[in-house]
Amino acid sequence: MIVLYNSVSVLEAQPLIAPIVPVISNGPSGICLSYLLSGYTPYLSPDASHPNPLLHSKLREQPHLSLLEQDLEYLCEGLEGRSSNPVAVLFDSLLLPDSDFGLEHASPLAWRYEPERATPHLVLGKGPPGGAWHAMEGSMLTLSLANWMELPGLKLKDWMREKRRNVRNDRATPAEIASYYQHYVSQMSLGQSFASRTTVTSVTRQPGNQEGSPPCWRVTGLQRREGEELGDGSSVSEEVPFSLLAHSVVLATGTHDIPARLGVEGESLPFVCHSFWELENAISRGELDQSSDPVLVVGAGLTAADAVLAAHHLNTPVYHAFRRSVTDPGLIFNQLPKLLYPEYHKVSSRALKPSYLSFPRHRVVAFRPDRKCVLESDSGQRTVVQVSMALVLIGAHPNLSFLPENGRPLGVNPDEPISCRRNPIEVDPFTCGVVSADGPGMYAMGPLVGENFVRFLKGGALAIACDLAKRQREEREGGGDLMMDRWADRKVTRHTETEVCVLDL
Numbered sequence: 401m402i403v404l405y406n407s408v409s410v411l412e413a414q415p416l417i418a419p420i421v422p423v424i425s426n427g428p429s430g431i432c433l434s435y436l437l438s439g440y441t442p443y444l445s446p447d448a449s450h451p452n453p454l455l456h457s458k459l460r461e462q463p464h465l466s467l468l469e470q471d472l473e474y475l476c477e478g479l480e481g482r483s484s485n486p487v488a489v490l491f492d493s494l495l496l497p498d499s500d501f502g503l504e505h506a507s508p509l510a511w512r513y514e515p516e517r518a519t520p521h522l523v524l525g526k527g528p529p530g531g532a533w534h535a536m537e538g539s540m541l542t543l544s545l546a547n548w549m550e551l552p553g554l555k556l557k558d559w560m561r562e563k564r565r566n567v568r569n570d571r572a573t574p575a576e577i578a579s580y581y582q583h584y585v586s587q588m589s590l591g592q593s594f595a596s597r598t599t600v601t602s603v604t605r606q607p608g609n610q611e612g613s614p615p616c617w618r619v620t621g622l623q624r625r626e627g628e629e630l631g632d633g634s635s636v637s638e639e640v641p642f643s644l645l646a647h648s649v650v651l652a653t654g655t656h657d658i659p660a661r662l663g664v665e666g667e668s669l670p671f672v673c674h675s676f677w678e679l680e681n682a683i684s685r686g687e688l689d690q691s692s693d694p695v696l697v698v699g700a701g702l703t704a705a706d707a708v709l710a711a712h713h714l715n716t717p718v719y720h721a722f723r724r725s726v727t728d729p730g731l732i733f734n735q736l737p738k739l740l741y742p743e744y745h746k747v748s749s750r751a752l753k754p755s756y757l758s759f760p761r762h763r764v765v766a767f768r769p770d771r772k773c774v775l776e777s778d779s780g781q782r783t784v785v786q787v788s789m790a791l792v793l794i795g796a797h798p799n800l801s802f803l804p805e806n807g808r809p810l811g812v813n814p815d816e817p818i819s820c821r822r823n824p825i826e827v828d829p830f831t832c833g834v835v836s837a838d839g840p841g842m843y844a845m846g847p848l849v850g851e852n853f854v855r856f857l858k859g860g861a862l863a864i865a866c867d868l869a870k871r872q873r874e875e876r877e878g879g880g881d882l883m884m885d886r887w888a889d890r891k892v893t894r895h896t897e898t899e900v901c902v903l904d905l
């Protein structure tokens with residue numbers, strides 16, 4: 401494990417400048433980027449073919465070059481797929497050709513481990529690598545096909561087959577996915593680039609100074625450390641501040657930190673919950689069964705759908721309120737393939753058990769302390785329902801408190817909070833460089849730029865790794881040290897009480 405040290409003496413023993421790219425958050429985005437930055441390099445394998453003839457012939461033009469050295473914009477031209485991000489479509493079609501047609505065409509990529517290409521980086525995360533997956537709303541994971549969740553170089557299916565004897569279908573549980581990501585980090589030996597138990601508290605642009613230090617990014621935060629052991633075997637943990645200077649920084653956090661709220665009367669009452677795990681807790685405490693008053697689920701996204709199912713499995717009656725109409729193609733039930741998710745279609749079909757009652761085109765007007773909820777239809781008709789608990793599952797926002805104004809100025813619409821679906825961070829599609837950043841070298845990927853599925857966030861990792869590699873090549877050719885990331889700088893240490901360097905223990 402990596403410990404971020406705040407000892408100035410250790411710091412001074414280190415070289416003044418070291419290249420390192422901080423990556424904020426260690427979920428699938430950070431892990432995937434770490435893989436590409438650690439020297440795992442994709443090439444077109446000599447005898448491979450790609451089902452898309454145009455892409456195939458473009459790849460054949462310079463087969464000696466890795467994908468990281470190619471012109472992504474050129475390769476992306478004319479490709480179409482389920483993501484609006486062109487590099488995501490490209491990488492996906494190289495990793496899983498034709499998967500949307502249910503075909504399993506072998507990937508034409510051959511991965512070579514070339515550690516000399518590695519870009520030093522540091523993935524900063526609160527929990528263990530990939531562990532954010534545990535905290536994520538259950539639905540996002542179980543709803544995706546297993547191969548949509550996998551990272552390059554380790555087949556999720558093979559890994560699952562090893563773990564459990566008979567794989568009934570392609571779906572994996574959240575715990576399995578979390579464990580797969582953790583295993584991935586150790587299997588690929590990425591661990592030395594991961595610093596866990598860290599919370600980033602600020603990312604700011606630091607201007608250059610007269611002594612010749614170029615402008616750079618400053619990333620500060622806290623790392624929790626186990627302190628001395630007490631007599632009873634327990635230990636006190638302490639939070640130690642750290643600070644890194646770098647020319648590039650990658651924002652790779654998820655967007656599930658802060659649940660969205662309806663903003664209606666009574667929403668803070670204890671029976672009104674805003675996350676799936678509160679339902680799971682109630683279930684595990686045995687608070688819900690078939691004699692319970694119904695659970696009200698508000699929302700029509702994946703998480704809401706999973707909550708409906710979870711309650712349904714317990715035979716707890718469900719009221720389901722959402723704004724769309726039942727026939728709206730945007731409604732999640734109408735988007736899922738029937739074959740893979742029969743139970744969703746069971747719930748949404750007309751032949752409903754009496755234990756499920758939907759309120760399409762309804763909104764919540766108020767929650768009352770006696771556990772009554774007031775619903776109102778589009779036409780203004782009100783219905784009052786008695787519930788045991790209410791789950792408001794209408795989306796979430798990322799916690800970007802480490803950025804000025806919570807990152808709003810970086811959004812497509814700078815007046816709104818950042819969110820995956822409504823207001824992602826605006827990036828250059830071919831580099832993932834943040835368009836409105838305070839300086840060059842800030843990147844964003846994953847849900848922050850609107851990619852919720854692991855299947856497509858890999859494209860962001862490719863775009864960033866490509867751009868960093870390009871900048872390194874330019875740096876080498878230019879011979880200057882401007883592009884070298886400054887890691888710990890003695891001059892700065894004099895100005896602040898705690899400066900940090902990074903050690904691998």
Ligand SMILES: *[C@@H]1O[C@H](CO)[C@@H](O)[C@H](O)[C@H]1NC(C)=O
Nearest residue numbers: 599600601657658799800801
């Ligand atoms: C956002 O994250 C910071 C740092 O981890 C934390 O102190 C703060 O409470 C979080 N905000 C919300 C609304 O969760």
